[in-house]
């Protein structure tokens with residue numbers, strides 16, 4: 279594993295699949311199945327709702343040693359004492375790092391391997407190759423990178439790297455790892471499954487097996 283952050287199975291919430299009454303239960307099921315990192319991604323919640331959900335999730339994940347990251351919202355991350363994931367159209371990793379301090383998890387989406395300024399890399403805890411494949415879960419994405427795009431990012435940095443987007447099977451998860459990623463980030467493959475724990479376990483097993491075969 280590169281770095282100290284465990285990104286092997288990163289689950290990202292989505293209000294239509296993890297509605298508020300089921301949010302905590304769904305995330306805990308994913309963790310029981312082997313999720314190593316959780317992102318609270320909710321663009322519909324009010325500020326108060328997001329703050330409350332973030333604090334509750336932080337508290338239930340903490341005994342499992344699974345870090346929580348909030349999507350986009352640096353203000354929420356700062357208030358709740360959690361990490362943040364930022365994309366190309368959000369605040370830059372250098373800004374997030376300055377606000378959250380050296381110990382925080384700061385994740386950054388990479389949509390183009392040619393656009394990875396060293397100062398942003400230095401401020402990031404992990405990178406997400408985004409998207410690897412087309413996905414119905416998020417349609418306003420950049421052009422899919424495919425496994426070759428993941429490999430190009432891998433050649434440019436040693437930071438922990440996940441692929442996200444369209445990773446809808448253990449086979450695709452393994453393909454992303456074989457391209458050079460350290461883990462996979464998924465929404466629907468876990469939270470859209472009838473049994474999120476079992477789905478997470480299958481993905482995690484595929485990631486672990488592919489990692490065993492990957493060159494160190």
Ligand SMILES: Cc1ncc(COP(=O)(O)OP(=O)(O)O)c(N)n1
Nearest residue numbers: 349363364365366387406408442463
């Ligand atoms: C792990 C991970 N990777 C990529 C994204 C996408 O971020 P972004 O491009 O900022 O898009 P939104 O999620 O904000 O719609 C992500 N959230 N998480």
Ligand SMILES: Cc1ncsc1CCOP(=O)(O)O
Nearest residue numbers: 413415416443444464465466
């Ligand atoms: C949040 C996000 N960022 C890039 S693709 C994506 C959605 C991934 O969803 P799924 O795992 O269901 O394809």
Ligand SMILES: [Mg+2]
Nearest residue numbers: 350364365368
């Ligand atoms: Mg964003």
